[in-house]
Amino acid sequence: MITAVELGLIYAIMALGVYLTFRILDFPDLTVDGSFTTGAAVASISIINGVNPFLATAFAFFIGAAAGVITGLLHTKGKIDGLLAGILTMIALYSINLRIMGKANLPLLGETTVLTFLRENRLLGTWVSVGLMFLGCLVAVAVIVWFLRTDVGLAMRATGDNEEMIRSLGVNTDNQKILGLALSNGLVGISGAVIAQFQGFADIGMGIGVILIGLASVIVGQAIFGQKFIWIAALAVVFGSVAYRLVIQLSLQAGLEVNDMKLISAVLVVIALLLPQWKGLGKFANRISIRSKSITTEDKKEVGVDA
Amino acid sequence: MLEITSLNKTFFPGTVNERKALRNINLTLTDGEFVTVIGSNGAGKSTVLNMVGGKLRPDTGTVRVAGKDVTRLADHSRARYIGRVFQDPMAGTAPNMTIEENMALALGRGTFRGLGFGVTKRKREQFVEELRSLELGLENRLKAKVGLLSGGQRQALSLLMATFSGPKILLLDEHTAALDPQRAALVARLTEEIVVRHQLTTLMVTHNMEQALRLGTRLIMMHDGQVILDLDSEQKAQMTVPGLLHEFEKIKGAQLDDRTMLQ
Numbered sequence: 001m002i003t004a005v006e007l008g009l010i011y012a013i014m015a016l017g018v019y020l021t022f023r024i025l026d027f028p029d030l031t032v033d034g035s036f037t038t039g040a041a042v043a044s045i046s047i048i049n050g051v052n053p054f055l056a057t058a059f060a061f062f063i064g065a066a067a068g069v070i071t072g073l074l075h076t077k078g079k080i081d082g083l084l085a086g087i088l089t090m091i092a093l094y095s096i097n098l099r100i101m102g103k104a105n106l107p108l109l110g111e112t113t114v115l116t117f118l119r120e121n122r123l124l125g126t127w128v129s130v131g132l133m134f135l136g137c138l139v140a141v142a143v144i145v146w147f148l149r150t151d152v153g154l155a156m157r158a159t160g161d162n163e164e165m166i167r168s169l170g171v172n173t174d175n176q177k178i179l180g181l182a183l184s185n186g187l188v189g190i191s192g193a194v195i196a197q198f199q200g201f202a203d204i205g206m207g208i209g210v211i212l213i214g215l216a217s218v219i220v221g222q223a224i225f226g227q228k229f230i231w232i233a234a235l236a237v238v239f240g241s242v243a244y245r246l247v248i249q250l251s252l253q254a255g256l257e258v259n260d261m262k263l264i265s266a267v268l269v270v271i272a273l274l275l276p277q278w279k280g281l282g283k284f285a286n287r288i289s290i291r292s293k294s295i296t297t298e299d300k301k302e303v304g305v306d307a
Numbered sequence: 308m309l310e311i312t313s314l315n316k317t318f319f320p321g322t323v324n325e326r327k328a329l330r331n332i333n334l335t336l337t338d339g340e341f342v343t344v345i346g347s348n349g350a351g352k353s354t355v356l357n358m359v360g361g362k363l364r365p366d367t368g369t370v371r372v373a374g375k376d377v378t379r380l381a382d383h384s385r386a387r388y389i390g391r392v393f394q395d396p397m398a399g400t401a402p403n404m405t406i407e408e409n410m411a412l413a414l415g416r417g418t419f420r421g422l423g424f425g426v427t428k429r430k431r432e433q434f435v436e437e438l439r440s441l442e443l444g445l446e447n448r449l450k451a452k453v454g455l456l457s458g459g460q461r462q463a464l465s466l467l468m469a470t471f472s473g474p475k476i477l478l479l480d481e482h483t484a485a486l487d488p489q490r491a492a493l494v495a496r497l498t499e500e501i502v503v504r505h506q507l508t509t510l511m512v513t514h515n516m517e518q519a520l521r522l523g524t525r526l527i528m529m530h531d532g533q534v535i536l537d538l539d540s541e542q543k544a545q546m547t548v549p550g551l552l553h554e555f556e557k558i559k560g561a562q563l564d565d566r567t568m569l570q
């Protein structure tokens with residue numbers, strides 16, 4: 001169970017990246033499936049070649065960000081549909097990842113990683129490591145919340161909220177999208193790097209379906225905890241990621257196999273997307289909806305707005 | 308302040324859908340001039356505004372703002388000089404951001420946006436001051452999401468956001484058309500006050516002739532991609548709604564005659 005929580009916290013960094021594109025920029029970015037592995041590959045090969053593991057994880061951020069920039073350029077300058085732009089980058093990254101790794105699976109046996117300290121002190125799988133990882137997530141949440149309140153962060157949010165309007169106020173929305181995609185995939189790269197170090201290897205297939213895990217974390221987390229303020233929305237993503245892992249853990253214990261997990265992820269996301277169409281669920285349904293930031297008449301009553 | 312010279316625009320040239328939206332438009336607005344623009348549907352009013360705002364590029368002709376040629380500048384690059392309000396009250400604000408965040412977005416018009424906090428105590432004081440001028444009580448609801456406001460409130464806020472951070476030119480495209488009469492009157496009154504207060508050179512499109520006559524210092528009428536009537540403030544003061552309709556019929560009729568004669 002604790003291992004599931006640990007995994008949830010590491011994947012939460014990726015889910016925060018998905019939150020940036022999916023919710024803030026309103027951009028369905030599929031680059032994630034590729035950039036997750038790229039982060040893992042770059043960090044692993046660096047570590048094997050004697051680079052400090054923390055530096056190697058930082059490399060993963062930059063390489064992920066570069067992947068995001070490419071998707072951004074394809075979409076904004078190349079005028080390619082957002083979904084397709086992400087798919088193109090993702091597919092291209094598959095070959096690049098193989099090149100970086102040299103083979104399909106890259107073990108990190110005996111290497112010093114960012115988790116070596118925890119592992120040697122037998123702290124992995126205990127609440128100490130959960131606490132430390134949670135702290136790491138809190139730092140990420142704090143940085144994101146701070147960023148989204150700066151002038152450039154406000155411009156990025158407005159880009160996802162009303163592009164036409166923010167352009168008329170002098171913001172180059174192309175640049176905002178590219179920046180957002182870079183930050184998002186940078187976080188995804190870090191998450192991939194840490195997962196590789198956690199499981200002890202990088203694998204060419206480890207990124208497949210990661211976007212669904214991210215979406216499930218964002219949608220489920222925010223359905224449960226809401227997104228009234230940015231810090232709540234971001235924290236909800238972290239909890240969503242942990243909740244997702246616990247669901248997976250429970251289904252494994254219930255007799256499903258690891259190979260069924262992609263199906264479970266897909267079903268979870270479908271449920272989360274369909275629920276809001278069910279009027280009977282009222283307020284809960286509103287929270288969960290895909291553009292759930294949209295304001296309902298019910299909210300209006302609460303605030304007591306006149307016509 | 309605003310100089311439009313020999314603007315031409317044809318949509319879908321060389322196809323069956325070819326549509327000459329603008330035919331050699333020339334228009335010069337002096338500093339602080341407030342021009343109301345009327346004309347039938349499809350006359351080209353919005354197209355002119357879109358070219359000034361940078362949403363559309365003309366086929367030929369130039370647009371100059373304060374002597375600077377902006378014809379080839381992207382919309383966001385000329386936003387420093389130009390404030391816009393659209394017909395749709397939803398268009399001018401970010402619904403999922405708070406009133407103060409929207410104000411902060413507008414305050415940053417045309418400036419570099421860095422890593423300083425978007426909303427600070429000092430900026431908030433300025434926002435309260437500005438919002439108070441709307442007399443809608445929005446200054447007490449800085450943390451409310453803009454999506455919760457009524458159409459009239461949102462349009463008033465859009466107007467404020469389009470004007471308070473120092474543009475030189477204001478473009479209004481039927482910005483009161485989607486509001487009920489009472490709120491339309493409110494937004495029209497605010498428009499008048501704000502234009503005078505900030506000395507804005509203004510182009511305001513409206514289908515309400517009475518409004519076009521009452522507001523502004525000059526009136527132009529467009530038809531079929533051309534300016535067919537241009538009244539200065541004196542002539543405008545003399546003009547009535549039936550008078551305008553009469554002029555319109557007369558000029559339109561004359562044009563038709565010209566064409567039939569040419570055939």
Ligand SMILES: Nc1ncnc2c1ncn2[C@@H]1O[C@H](COP(=O)(O)OP(=O)(O)OP(=O)(O)O)[C@@H](O)[C@H]1O
Pocket residue numbers: 318319326327328346347348349350351352353354355
């Ligand atoms: N983006 C566009 N693509 C194709 N045709 C366009 C486009 N914009 C405008 N037109 C055409 O150009 C002509 C002028 O349109 P415009 O929107 O400027 O009219 P308008 O005077 O604003 O009319 P209204 O009073 O209905 O708003 C119309 O025939 C319209 O169909």
Ligand SMILES: [Mg+2]
Pocket residue numbers: 352353354480
């Ligand atoms: Mg129009």
